[in-house]
Amino acid sequence: NAGVMQNPRHLVRRRGQEARLRCSPMKGHSHVYWYRQLPEEGLKFMVYLQKENIIDESGMPKERFSAEFPKEGPSILRIQQVVRGDSAAYFCASSPLAGPNTGELFFGEGSRLTVL
């Protein structure tokens, strides 16, 4: 039973390029979360999605960032025109249908973005 799969694990981009980060949730999980973690800082919530729906994007910067979770395929976090400040680890987490143990998230190994 594969866990949450994220790719790429490491991504290097030059300023102005686009970054696409992918996340395949655990089998049977329909809830996906994206978090950003800067060095020596905590996890910052970005967006929460269910299949084909963005439920909460209150943590997403207003510009350049977008996320989707299509009916088929992985969830994608897209960062356009990257800047150096976007360099961070981006973690995806998934959870099954809401239940009594809400808050139990299963994390992928993260995608580390470096902007040169």
Add this chain to the structure above:
Amino acid sequence: RKEVEQDPGPFNVPEGATVAFNCTYSNSASQSFFWYRQDCRKEPKLLMSVYSSGNEDGRFTAQLNRASQYISLLIRDSKLSDSATYLCVANSGGYQKVTFGIGTKLQVIP
């Protein structure tokens, strides 16, 4: 005020010591609470849930104080392998908005 607040530490303790972390949350509607562990440059992993009555898992004990809105994690007989960052998590229910604290860094010293 942050939704979930933790002392970032670091806490440097000798092997065998007992160490406790506290975490406060601001949203009184928070319904469920967890402790996660994150090793350096790794993903967070669930350590344990926190129940109102308190719960224990081996050397780890978690407590919840709803009146004061804080949760705690106690680690007894610290091992070198306990060195990590411990993240406090509160879930404010509804659509499962899960908020992480900044984490408390623990370093167990030989």
